[in-house]
Each structure stands twice: as structure tokens, then as C-alpha cells.
Amino acid sequence: MDTMTLHREAADGTPALPRATTVQAGPTAPSRLQRLWRGHEEDPSWARPAMLGLLVATALLYFYDLTSSGYANSFYSAAVQAGSKSWEAFFYGSSDAGNSITVDKPPASLWVMALSVRVFGLSSFAILMPEVLMGVATVGVVHATVRRHFGAVAGLVGGLVMALTPVAVLMFRFNNPDALLVLLMALGAWATMKSIEQGSPRWFTVVGVLIGLGFLTKALQVLLVVPAFGLAYLLFADTTLRRRIVGALMGTAAMVLSAGWWVAVVELVPASMRPWIGGSQDNSFLSVTFGYNGLGRISGNETGSVGGGNGWGATGIGRMFSTSIGGQISWLIPSALILLAVGLVLRGRAPRTDGRRAAYVVWGGWLLVTALTFSFMAGIFHEYYTVALAPAVAAVVGMGAGEAWENRHRPIGSITLASATAAAATWSFILLSRTDWQSWLRIAVLVVGMASAFLLLAVTQLHRRWVPVVVAGALVAALAGPAAYSIQTVGTAHTGSIVTAGPSTGRGGPGGGAPGGGPGGALGTPPGATRGGTGAAANGGTTGTQGGTGTGTGTAQGGPGAAGGMGGLLDASTPSTEVVSALSADAGSYRWVAAAIGSQNAAGLQLGTGLPVMAIGGFNGSDPSPTLSQFQQYVADGDIHYFAAGGGQGGGQGGGPGGGMGGSGTGSEISTWVAANFTSVTIGGSTFYDLTQPLSGSTATTTGATTAQTT
Numbered sequence: 001m002d003t004m005t006l007h008r009e010a011a012d013g014t015p016a017l018p019r020a021t022t023v024q025a026g027p028t029a030p031s032r033l034q035r036l037w038r039g040h041e042e043d044p045s046w047a048r049p050a051m052l053g054l055l056v057a058t059a060l061l062y063f064y065d066l067t068s069s070g071y072a073n074s075f076y077s078a079a080v081q082a083g084s085k086s087w088e089a090f091f092y093g094s095s096d097a098g099n100s101i102t103v104d105k106p107p108a109s110l111w112v113m114a115l116s117v118r119v120f121g122l123s124s125f126a127i128l129m130p131e132v133l134m135g136v137a138t139v140g141v142v143h144a145t146v147r148r149h150f151g152a153v154a155g156l157v158g159g160l161v162m163a164l165t166p167v168a169v170l171m172f173r174f175n176n177p178d179a180l181l182v183l184l185m186a187l188g189a190w191a192t193m194k195s196i197e198q199g200s201p202r203w204f205t206v207v208g209v210l211i212g213l214g215f216l217t218k219a220l221q222v223l224l225v226v227p228a229f230g231l232a233y234l235l236f237a238d239t240t241l242r243r244r245i246v247g248a249l250m251g252t253a254a255m256v257l258s259a260g261w262w263v264a265v266v267e268l269v270p271a272s273m274r275p276w277i278g279g280s281q282d283n284s285f286l287s288v289t290f291g292y293n294g295l296g297r298i299s300g301n302e303t304g305s306v307g308g309g310n311g312w313g314a315t316g317i318g319r320m321f322s323t324s325i326g327g328q329i330s331w332l333i334p335s336a337l338i339l340l341a342v343g344l345v346l347r348g349r350a351p352r353t354d355g356r357r358a359a360y361v362v363w364g365g366w367l368l369v370t371a372l373t374f375s376f377m378a379g380i381f382h383e384y385y386t387v388a389l390a391p392a393v394a395a396v397v398g399m400g401a402g403e404a405w406e407n408r409h410r411p412i413g414s415i416t417l418a419s420a421t422a423a424a425a426t427w428s429f430i431l432l433s434r435t436d437w438q439s440w441l442r443i444a445v446l447v448v449g450m451a452s453a454f455l456l457l458a459v460t461q462l463h464r465r466w467v468p469v470v471v472a473g474a475l476v477a478a479l480a481g482p483a484a485y486s487i488q489t490v491g492t493a494h495t496g497s498i499v500t501a502g503p504s505t506g507r508g509g510p511g512g513g514a515p516g517g518g519p520g521g522a523l524g525t526p527p528g529a530t531r532g533g534t535g536a537a538a539n540g541g542t543t544g545t546q547g548g549t550g551t552g553t554g555t556a557q558g559g560p561g562a563a564g565g566m567g568g569l570l571d572a573s574t575p576s577t578e579v580v581s582a583l584s585a586d587a588g589s590y591r592w593v594a595a596a597i598g599s600q601n602a603a604g605l606q607l608g609t610g611l612p613v614m615a616i617g618g619f620n621g622s623d624p625s626p627t628l629s630q631f632q633q634y635v636a637d638g639d640i641h642y643f644a645a646g647g648g649q650g651g652g653q654g655g656g657p658g659g660g661m662g663g664s665g666t667g668s669e670i671s672t673w674v675a676a677n678f679t680s681v682t683i684g685g686s687t688f689y690d691l692t693q694p695l696s697g698s699t700a701t702t703t704g705a706t707t708a709q710t711t
Helices: 032-037 047-063 074-085 087-092 108-120 125-152 152-164 164-169 178-198 201-236 240-266 285-299 326-347 355-376 383-406 411-432 439-456 467-490 578-584 599-609 629-637 657-662 666-677
Strands: 002-008 021-024 531-535 554-557 592-595 613-616 639-646 677-682 686-694
Touching: 021 285, 032 355, 047 125, 047 152, 047 467, 074 087, 074 201, 087 108, 087 439, 108 125, 108 178, 108 201, 125 152, 125 164, 125 178, 125 355, 125 383, 152 164, 152 467, 164 178, 164 326, 164 383, 164 467, 178 383, 201 240, 201 285, 201 355, 201 383, 240 285, 326 355, 326 383, 326 411, 326 467, 355 383, 355 554, 383 411, 383 677, 411 439, 411 467, 439 467, 578 592, 578 599, 578 639, 578 677, 578 686, 592 599, 592 666, 599 613, 599 639, 613 666, 629 639, 629 666, 666 686
Parallel strands: 592 613, 592 639
Antiparallel strands: 002 021, 531 554, 639 686, 677 686
16 A cells, blocks of 8 residues: 655644654556546446447458458549549549539548548558548447446447448448548537537537538538437526527537538639539539439439439338338337337436437437438438438437336336347348348347247346346347348448448349449449449440440449449449550640540549549539530640540430439530540540540641550
8 A cells, every 4th residue: 555654844843743654545546548448437347348349340340351342432532532632622522633523512521531542642441441430430429429328238239230230331331421421420419418418508519510510521411410409409408498599509500600611612712713513503512402412302303313313212101121221221220119219208207307318319319300301302312321320220229228128127128128129030030031142040030039039028037147148139139130231241342323231132223233233334344343244335335425436345343232224324444554554644734634424434534544534514424514615625725635435424415324304415515526526546445535636627626736645
């Protein structure tokens, strides 16, 4: 035991205490490392090691074979590459370093990945690593938020469900904006609970900032959590009504300011001094936000939408449980709804400021509002959007299961546990029956789940040595299905614009690809992709369209996670070494080494060369950027070297996938003009037009012309 000797002299020199008095000191304060390992004092000793183990296991799962997907969604990877080369492209989220057009989303998620690429260099790992870290962080946030009011076990259950949700495993290994969006929404829920506990307007201001950053990630989608967060704060915050109203206003102001500064810059900068806003028909970010990416997603009226707003699956209350979507997210939704309803009943007579009831409203409101919106939206809808439900489902399951377990001595507790387990096992059996993959698993899940549910009805009567076995059986029955889908997901490469988790269920069309139905590539084979199908002419091959004369075929990803039949619209391809060499020659003399119709076709060339490639018409090839006259001026100024034939986009009014819903026909006009005025060349089996070599007798003029390099 430590001691310390106290010496104190009186004013006249007489010792006030014996000179060698010793006082017993308390135990040595724990070190920072010990505090990190031990965790919160109220938690059992195993809680913090278990939590750290969960995060490590999640990281190992998510990092496994991460680079097998290559550049994943090349549409965003090309913008990341551009942002790593040009700060202007970084700020606006441009598709290319020449700043011709932006992606059709705000740029926050691109900022994170572009910074990673600036540090580590352009590679699949540098692009996807931040997404994995966001996934691990989201698991930690869900765990921490649930644990705070429901205990360590509930927190672990919530974190485990989050980690093993198939669509979450997919999207936290992919480079779409959804990874950052989900993390920011989860942090918003955590900050909302802090503001409620402390009755703090300042903490609710933090919520507003997080929502604003979410807007800069994926626009209006983040607003789906706002009703639950705002209602919970106004009803349950531990402060006066006046301060709650002030806090709500502060949060709203913070949300508007944290998102509005970027929007204001984009809208106020003259159009001639910035890139075209991708996805818009009028070069306005507000237009694309409230139209194509906003209310148009609800109504289905999306100008320039691929597929004309059709083919996104039947809407209705059962959409989240459908064949194409169910295996992504719905495994535990039935159980979550049971646990949410019972949890609210159990907290019915609690004080107004009860933290548990507030948590049910925060997470449960998030779940209900988002699920209903997704179920009835008539516009573009992809299965992977449902990752936005994952934190809410996980938190509600963890909270509800924890509270039901605390009430297991009462009929409401034991019946709830049994019902939730039976629902999870039954629904897993149905989902697993939709595919021939691992057919034995569905039988095992059903048997173990039903046995565990039956025993949970009498859990208080069991010998205590059997209780852990029954609980383990219930967890296995609930999580075996999603865990199996998640393991299959990490073992499969995913590329393109539409990806899905787990094995194929035989679905087809825009909503999810049937096996082998990948879109035809424009210029080769995408890195790390499963091959499926070939493309030619308007279906994605390199046969020239609008007057092109080249031949050749391309291949792109098929199988699980790919959508069929869109031809160069949904996936990029890797250019041949001959194409890379030709485009790289004298590249410094050009603002863009090439132009291609549609962002994916341009992305393949850009990622292959590391040089700017103009994406005519943006993602769908249907944006009016550039106009024919603008393109002609670029050519006259010697800004563009080659034009890539083919791609099957830019259809405008009825010409290819990009032509739905009244999109611009600029791409077709440019293709026709190029084919009529410039020399076509075959490079590595792909057709290009050399924009420095006008045809004899053409009225087109160029400056700084160079000799074409062809093979």
C-alpha cells in the first residue's frame, strides 16, 4: 500500500503533527489503457472486451478480399480520381479533372475517398478502405447508443445485427455514398439521445450539423430520420418546453447552415465558372435535388431517368419483403416490429423523460418512416438503398430483446422473446427457400428457432445451465441466415451501379441482375468482375453508333449484384493497353484526352489512363452537357483528342437507355456530328474518332492537331 509522509509546522516552529506521520492512500488510479479495457463501471467485466472483439471481427469480415471488386462503382471512382488531381473537381464532385460535369449527388462521400487517394495513391484499396472504416464505426455507434440505456448485452446484440446485415456488409465494402450517409444518420441518433438525456440544445445543434452533412452526402434521403429525431427531442428532452423549442430551432438552423453553405456556393458561382450539375436539365443543384433526386423519386416523374421511371418493382406495404429486396434487409424486420410494439407498451407509464421510451421513438421512428417511404416510392429504387434501414433494425432488435429479457419472469416478456424468435426463424426459412443456395440451412434455422422459441416460453422454469443454450439457439436461428448471406457477399466481387448482397434469387431487370445478364462493356473487361454477356453496338459493345464503323465486343459484370441489359450504362470497362497508350500520348496538350457518351463509359477510360475524360450527358447520357455548339467549340480549341464510339447512351428522345423521361438528345447530336466530320480509327479493337483529324472536305476545324496513334 502506498504511503506519504506529511510535515506541517506551526507558525512558531512547533510541529503540528508528528514529523513522520503516515497516511494510507487509496489504490492507484487505473491507467488510460486499463480504463479503455475495463469500460464503464456499471458494465460487467466482459463487456468492453466483447465490444472490442465485435469491432475487430467486423473489420476482419469487411476487409476480407476487399480489392476483389476493383473500382466497384466506376462512376464514383472516376470522380474520386478526379478529386485527387484537382481541388476544383474535389469541391464540386466533378466526374473528371477537366470539370465538365459533376456526379448526380452532393460530394461529401467523394471528399473522404479522394483524401484517401491523395494520401495512398489511386487504388481499389485506397477508395474502399474508408467505407470499411465507416462500417466498423457504425457498428460501434449502434452498440454504444443501445448499451447506454439497455445494457451491455443489448448493445452487443444490436451491434452484431448491424454487422451481419447483408446489405450493410455489401455497402460498407462499396464506394456509393450510402456508407457515409448511414454513419452520419447513426451518429445523429446517438447525438439525439445525448440531447434528450441532458436536455441540451447544444447537443441537438450537433444533430443538425450531422443531418446537414448527410444532406451533402445523399441529398434529401437523410431527411427521413428527421421526424423521429425531432419528435423525440421535443417530447422527451429533460428540460423545459421553452428550451426544447429553442433546441429544435437551433438544430434546424444548424442543419440548414451545415448543408446550405455548399449549395449557396454552387448556385451563386456563374455557370461558366463551374462544371455542369450532373442529373439536372437546367444546370441547377436545387433542380436535381428536388426533382431527379428528390420528389421525382417519390412520384416517379424523373426527367432524364434511366428506363423512363419504370421497372423498379411493385410498390406497396410488402416491398421490403419482396423477392429482390427481402434478403438484403428484411431478415429481422418482423421481429423488430414485435419488439418495438412491446417495448413501447412496457414503457407506457414511464416518466416523460424516460430514456428508453425516447430510444424506441428515435430508432423505431427511423425504421417506420424510412421503410414506408421506400415501400411506396414510385421512382428509381435499388435494393441497396435499404442499407439506410440497417441501424434502425439492429438497434430496435437489441433494445427490444434486452427489455423483453429483463421481463422474462412475466408473460409479456417470455411471450415476446418466443414470438420474436419464431418470427425470425420463420422468415429466415422463407427467405432461404427463395434460392437453391445452401438448402440445408433453412431447415436447420427453422428447427433450432422453433425449439428455442418453445423453450423461451418457459425460460424461468429451466435449469440455469440450459438457459445460455436456449438463448444461443435463439441468436443462431435469428442470425444464421443473414450471416450466411454476408459471408457469401464478401466472397463475391461487386462492380457497377446496381449491386445486391447474397446469392442470386433469379430476379431480373433494373432492380437486380439475373445471373449472366451483365451489361455489355464498351472497351474491355471491368477489373475483378464476373463476366456475363457481351455487348455490341447500342448494347454496350464497341461497334460504332450514330455512324461509327468499328467492330469489337466488350464484357462486363454479370451474376449476383449486376443488372442486365443496360449496355455500358451501369458498369465501366477496362481499356486495352493500346487504348491507354494512344490516349496518354501527348496528353498534356489536351484538357480531355477523350470524350464518351455516359459517365460509365468515360469512367472506364479515365480510370485506365488516369487522365481526364469528358462524360457527355452525365450518368444517363441524357443531360444537356455539353451542347453540340459547346462541344464543337471545345474541338475547335483543341481541348479534346478522341471521341469514343458506341456506349449505347445519349439517346435523348427515344435513343437508348439514357433517353427516358424527356432527357436531352445532345449525345446523339454530338455522335452524328463527330461521325460525319472526323476520321474513325481502330485502337486495340475499339473504335474512336480522332478529333484532330477532320475528314476531307469537312467544315470542322481544330487547332493544335496532332497525328493519331493507332494500332
